[in-house]
Amino acid sequence: xxxEKNPFDALGLDPTLSAAELTQKLQREAQRMPQEEREKTRxxxxxxxxxxxxxxxxxxxxxxxxxxxxxxxxxxxxAQIKAPSGxxxxxxxxxxxxxxxxxxxxxxxxxxxxxPDALRPDPxxxxxxxxxLSCAGHDDNSTPPSE
Amino acid sequence: MTNISPxxxxxxxSSTHTALKRGHRALxxxxxxxxxxxxxxxxLSRGHFAAREEDPRQLRGWLKSLREDPSWAILGEHIxxxxxxxxxxxxEIWRRALDAGFSAQSDHxxxxxxxxxxxxxxxxxxFELARFFYNEALSAWGRVLQSDYIPAWLHKAQITDESxxxxxxxxxxxxxxxQIRAALDASGFSPxxxxxxxxxxxxxxxxxxxxxxxxxALKGLTNWLDALIDKPLKDGDLDxxxxxxxxxxxxxxxxxxxRLVHDILSRFGSLVDQIDxxxxxxxxxxxxxxxxxxxxxxxxxxxNCAAQICDSVVDIGWKLRKLQLEEIESWMSRLLGIxxxxxxxxxxFLAEGLAFGHxxxxxDFLVFQGEYQKSKDSRASYFERAIAVCPGHRNASMMLxxxxxxxxxxxxxxxxxxxxxxxxxxxxxxxxHTILEGARALLEEARALYPENDxxxxxxxxxxxxxxxxxxxx
Numbered sequence: 001x002x003x004e005k006n007p008f009d010a011l012g013l014d015p016t017l018s019a020a021e022l023t024q025k026l027q028r029e030a031q032r033m034p035q036e037e038r039e040k041t042r043x044x045x046x047x048x049x050x051x052x053x054x055x056x057x058x059x060x061x062x063x064x065x066x067x068x069x070x071x072x073x074x075x076x077x078x079a080q081i082k083a084p085s086g087x088x089x090x091x092x093x094x095x096x097x098x099x100x101x102x103x104x105x106x107x108x109x110x111x112x113x114x115x116p117d118a119l120r121p122d123p124x125x126x127x128x129x130x131x132x133l134s135c136a137g138h139d140d141n142s143t144p145p146s147e
Numbered sequence: 148m149t150n151i152s153p154x155x156x157x158x159x160x161s162s163t164h165t166a167l168k169r170g171h172r173a174l175x176x177x178x179x180x181x182x183x184x185x186x187x188x189x190x191l192s193r194g195h196f197a198a199r200e201e202d203p204r205q206l207r208g209w210l211k212s213l214r215e216d217p218s219w220a221i222l223g224e225h226i227x228x229x230x231x232x233x234x235x236x237x238x239e240i241w242r243r244a245l246d247a248g249f250s251a252q253s254d255h256x257x258x259x260x261x262x263x264x265x266x267x268x269x270x271x272x273x274f275e276l277a278r279f280f281y282n283e284a285l286s287a288w289g290r291v292l293q294s295d296y297i298p299a300w301l302h303k304a305q306i307t308d309e310s311x312x313x314x315x316x317x318x319x320x321x322x323x324x325x326q327i328r329a330a331l332d333a334s335g336f337s338p339x340x341x342x343x344x345x346x347x348x349x350x351x352x353x354x355x356x357x358x359x360x361x362x363x364a365l366k367g368l369t370n371w372l373d374a375l376i377d378k379p380l381k382d383g384d385l386d387x388x389x390x391x392x393x394x395x396x397x398x399x400x401x402x403x404x405x406r407l408v409h410d411i412l413s414r415f416g417s418l419v420d421q422i423d424x425x426x427x428x429x430x431x432x433x434x435x436x437x438x439x440x441x442x443x444x445x446x447x448x449x450x451n452c453a454a455q456i457c458d459s460v461v462d463i464g465w466k467l468r469k470l471q472l473e474e475i476e477s478w479m480s481r482l483l484g485i486x487x488x489x490x491x492x493x494x495x496f497l498a499e500g501l502a503f504g505h506x507x508x509x510x511d512f513l514v515f516q517g518e519y520q521k522s523k524d525s526r527a528s529y530f531e532r533a534i535a536v537c538p539g540h541r542n543a544s545m546m547l548x549x550x551x552x553x554x555x556x557x558x559x560x561x562x563x564x565x566x567x568x569x570x571x572x573x574x575x576x577x578x579x580h581t582i583l584e585g586a587r588a589l590l591e592e593a594r595a596l597y598p599e600n601d602x603x604x605x606x607x608x609x610x611x612x613x614x615x616x617x618x619x620x621x
Contacts, residue, residue, distance in 0.1 A: 064252050066208055
């Protein structure tokens with residue numbers, strides 16, 4: 001008995017796709033194919049969509065396939081887990097008031113713009129901020145000013 | 148250094164995160180399949196087949212499904228063990244895995260894989276192995292069909308029309324009919340060759356092993372279909388979709404079988420038509436019957452087959468007798484010998500009411516058989532069977548009538564050797580009386596069977612003469 005390749009298996013298609021879904025999927029795939037392969041794909045499309053009886057038979061006698069069990073190559077699978085550009089970039093750093101107030105403890109870090117004494121936060125605030133930083137695990141070398 | 152905490156943004160979008168996780172899982176599955184699918188294929192095929200190049204990609208779904216099954220605890224434990232001891236334990240491991248349970252989706256894969264192994268084994272002409280895998284495939288299909296998997300699958304695949312459901316199992320059946328036709332094809336069976344003349348003296352080639360395997364597979368399939376149709380599902384009713392699928396398969400099988408038998412008989416008829424009796428040759432005469440005999444040693448004899456073959460034997464038999472060949476006796480013996488099974492089957496079909504209108508043919512065949520028997524008891528038994536099949540059959544009645552007279556003749560010979568005087572002894576007188584009664588009974592039977600028997604008067608007169616000589620009373 002000759003063994004003809006089942007088109008669902010040959011193309012790695014989910015056999016439970018409806019005729020409409022198969023049309024969409026094969027159209028997308030055909031766009032990426034050279035002309036010769038497009039003709040073959042067109043033939044397969046006709047077989048699978050124009051004759052419901054044949055589609056049903058081919059579907060039952062093709063290996064079931066789920067969404068995570070596609071027959072894609074390793075290259076395609078690896079490309080799918082590559083982070084899309086911009087989507088996982090760390091959010092832009094934007095200094096906030098709190099950041100500025102924390103920074104005031106480290107006078108050595110702000111040599112270029114000394115802040116007048118009248119604008120410095122009171123020592124109580126500095127103590128609180130130091131405690132918060134130590135809780136966050138920062139390596140805070142500065143010692144809170146004594147009250 | 149400026150400590151700048153990042154803006155308290157929300158987590159990355161959940162759909163992207165999900166897609167990434169899915170992608171990771173797909174890649175991980177692919178990597179696992181690359182390693183494990185070849186081992187699983189080797190195990191499942193009992194070491195007879197290696198995985199194909201595309202199997203690790205195409206069977207990722209199988210691995211995923213298997214790893215979620217309870218049976219994976221058993222299979223996974225042994226999968227890396229390729230020792231001989233492990234291979235020998237594989238039937239037991241498979242049985243334990245079956246007991247532990249496979250999902251219907253896993254069994255769907257198994258059904259397809261076992262079917263593939265069966266086909267590959269048959270192509271390699273290892274029919275015993277093919278039979279084993281075929282039975283495993285049917286078992287797997289049975290588990291699939293008896294679960295809730297198929298109705299859900301049909302719904303998901305949007306297969307809603309009855310016609311599709313009824314023809315769904317056609318790919319399970321059709322290849323075996325194709326294989327039968329291929330097995331017959333060597334003897335010119337193809338539709339375009341049915342009328343092609345064959346060399347009259349050659350035995351027609353037939354791939355009997357392949358035919359036997361394919362027919363065995365189909366017989367197993369019909370038993371399997373019947374068992375599924377008769378066995379209700381747990382709720383007591385056969386699911387409507389499943390009923391369509393199974394009954395459709397049965398109908399398709401029946402149609403294909405009838406078509407096959409019709410084509411076989413057409414070919415047989417064509418071969419018989421090619422027999423040239425102007426230059427009769429025993430080999431040429433026997434050719435179609437040898438061919439049919441080989442086929443119907445494997446396929447069952449249906450009533451129409453038996454009737455057609457017996458009709459042709461009887462027809463050829465009458466034509467050969469007209470030719471008045473010297474070798475008629477040996478030729479008829481050979482022809483009747485090779486085709487006797489068909490007439491025995493026809494006789495049984497007639498008795499069971501499965502065949503009609505062929506009683507005369509069957510009786511003619513039996514009369515032919517009787518004529519060439521050596522012993523009188525054998526001859527008489529064939530003629531009696533012929534009359535039982537076709538009451539009032541002229542030739543059978545005539546032949547049996549002559550057999551009765553032959554038996555009567557033997558009795559008369561014994562009577563003639565008895566001296567009249569000895570009948571005065573009481574014991575002898577009783578014996579003579581009994582013999583004479585028997586002789587008279589035979590004469591009456593012969594007369595009843597065939598009143599036109601021209602030997603009746605002669606034997607009647609002889610019997611009267613002996614009766615008078617021995618002074619016996621009626």
